[in-house]
Amino acid sequence: MPRFTIDGKVITVEPGTTVLQAARAHGIPIPYFCWHPKLSIDGSCRMCQVEVEKIPKLQIACNTPIVDGMVVHTETDRVKAARQAVMEMLLINHPLDCPICDEAGECKLQDLTFQYGVPHSRFEEPKRQLDKRVEIGPRVMLDQERCILCRRCVRFCREIPKTGELVVEGRADFSVITTDPGCKLDNRYSINTVDICPVGALTSRDFRFKVRVWFLKDTPSVCTGCSNGCNINISAYKDRVFRFLPRRNDAVNDTWMCDDGRLSYHRIQSADRIRLPRIRDDAPGEGTISQATAPWDIAIEAAARRLRDARDVRGAAALGAVASAHATNEDLFLFLKFCREVLGVERPGMVVPEWEPDDLLIKEEQAPNAAGARAMGIGDADDARATLARCERGEIDALVVLGSDLLLAADRERVLAALAKVGTIVCIDTHESDLSRIAHVVLPAQGFAEKDGTLTNGKGRVQRIHPALRPVGEARAEWEILGLLAARMGHAFACASPAAILKELAQEVPAFRGITLERVGSQGVPLEGA
């Protein structure tokens, strides 16, 4: 393995490693614009120039493979002057209006100007004038004047979604980023170009000009849009979510995420969130449905009483339960425990919504935790449909439902007709649905951005979510709701936190053996055998 010296440090590297990769791995700062860890090497920004002994010209660190005995210097006067020159050249035509630029605060050009630039300009000529607001795609806006032509976005479209919409048109200082004729930047991953744009040239039309980025607080989490479980940061300010950003995890999503997943944050605080517990108060046979909000203890009591009554009259066979692939491992484990120990339901069903997958990140199962549910013994859509059939036959008196995916189990009218025959529906959910509107007790659940816990992606990787926001209204975590309900029904569950529940889950379910919140960490761990 080649050994080389960089700034006096002797480092051994894998063959084929570049100077830039080795420097990054060892904390030696080398600035760059066009290089990106997940894209091909471009070598055009020239910011990463370093001095290599025995080579007369400065070399770009990003494209210099290390050979045995190489001696590299990253901080000589020559290197510093070369960097300063690149900074000067990049800035002569750049609009120096950071105060009104949406990128300010997370701008590579701004940051590197502070570190490597010169504080004054010698440029006396008119700046280049280009289009400031190009609707380059339905979700991305382009400001050509801010562009420094690093071509990360062009390479992204060619190499990652492989759609190749973006091109550089023209030459020299007339070069502009644009789309191929008749084409829009409209692939399922288009907003990643905004993330990798080192300046304010590409901005997300959803996010731009809504908040200054330095106000945002990032909380590590996992996207719940599908079973891929892309790692994300939830960016929030004053208890409001402004965006999701992909967080690097080479085992899951590299540094990318899809546009649908990214924009799914709008659901978190949408107007149709269930904020308060409700109890149905229409008289039986009246024909109209009415629900009234209730304090938590009254609602829990009502649910417990109804479930107890149903069990006492016709036994456990008259009870049904349906789980949700949107809940965390901890919620689901407690739900399963509740079903088995309190309701006497061995195998609750679960319907997982599906959508059009691709071969990059988007998976067919449009929910984050179906794999976790299955691993611990929760049933599938057939089980849910069997429960529904029993509802149709009038065999079920009380039904506990997590989420609303049950509505997708069969034809909508049929599902609703079947549910109309059930004397008690306890609905634990985050958002209003046809199910919450007919339920006899509605218990508001926290969304994934409001709670702690773990999710298991389609490949069996257990990943951590953290609360980024205060819960909406009086919403509580499902595990907490189920604990309250169980207690009211005479079963004391000892689990008082996601950590404690995960500990028990790890003890009881072999696939989860050895998994703890600490081990899950920020990058996740695979289930046993996954």
Next chain:
Amino acid sequence: MPAEKYLSGNFDRPGSETIDGYIALGGYQSARKALESMTPEALVELVKESGLRGRGGAGFPTGMKWSFMPKAGKDDRPRYIACNADESEPGTFKDRAIMEHDPHQLIEGLILGGWAMQAKAAYIYIRGEYVRPARILEKAIQEAYAKGFLGQKVMGKDFAFDVVLHRGAGAYICGEETGLMESLEGKKGMPRKKPPFPANYGLWGMPTTVNNVETFCHVVHIVGRGVEWFRGIGSEKSKGSTLFGVSGHVARPGLYELPLGTTAREIIFEHAGGIANGRELKAFIPGGSSTKPLPASLVDVKMDHDDLAAAGSALGTAGLIVMDDTTCMVRASKVIAHFYRHESCGQCTQCREGTAWLDKLIGRIENGSGMMRDLDVLLDVANQMEGVTICALSDAAAWPVQGVLRHWKDEFARHIQEGKCPFPDSFEI
């Protein structure tokens, strides 16, 4: 005794562009000799020993370049030759003459290169504006195929070699060897970063060597007449003759085949008939627009790699641009700066931004709106562009500015002080 014109000797002979005419004048004998009696390795060695340096501008030793190709047996990928006929350097028009008047000389050179490097094919990348040379060359290629000099069995030997003519679309940058390859592959002509180098990863990712048209032609004569003969022409480290293209304010602009090392004075005053209209020599650009202009006081410089380097310029493509005493050097710089700005591919920061900065800044000085501090900025910008980019276009834009500021800084100062161009009779832009 005037030197023998081995490259251009056939130019004025009727029928020289036809294969029969070429054969009648002794053509294709070098190719036959090499194929019949020389191993590829021996041919590479011969070119190395000859001291031939590339005629495309950089003057890199040709034999050495050929030896960079991976050894056959160790690497069995198909290998290619790209012949650079994109002659786009302002002031340069030698390859055009070869292709128009003696196209088979080039084809024979390509066969020799093909044999030496065991190439599968040679792609001639000819600049789009060269419509007539392309037509003549295409016909010559057909003739060579018909005679069995190209194709599956070249001259009856077990050697398959094709020649393909490809017309460019008018970009200077496609004359840069890796920009040329990108363009040949159907992509936008943008130079490639190195590594990987063309000898390992060239056309379509295969081992490739790129040489200039004239370079291949020299090989024909080196094979035909031997290394000793070739080394007897030219100067210490610049062997052979070359086609000096003389343009600008001379009485007889044109191509002059002379040994390397001939003085600029001899070329300008003896061969090109001196300065036109009885004016005085003011400046000359020795090797195409990217080389640094030199003042009349240096006209005794020998036109070879070493002497021109010592004089602060370069041989380049041997395209000698002559300027008389009416010429405004600021205006001349502006023309050159504008050219490189227009032709920069735009990928490297310093070139994309620097070429435009030079153009705007020089333009402002020429218009009389300059400031004295601009002169320092101008030199700094040029210096910042040198040797720091993927290809040499940035250097090509920087060198003429450095050269002009070295010898004619006072002219820039006069523009600034007088608030206008002090050369009313200079050529117009």
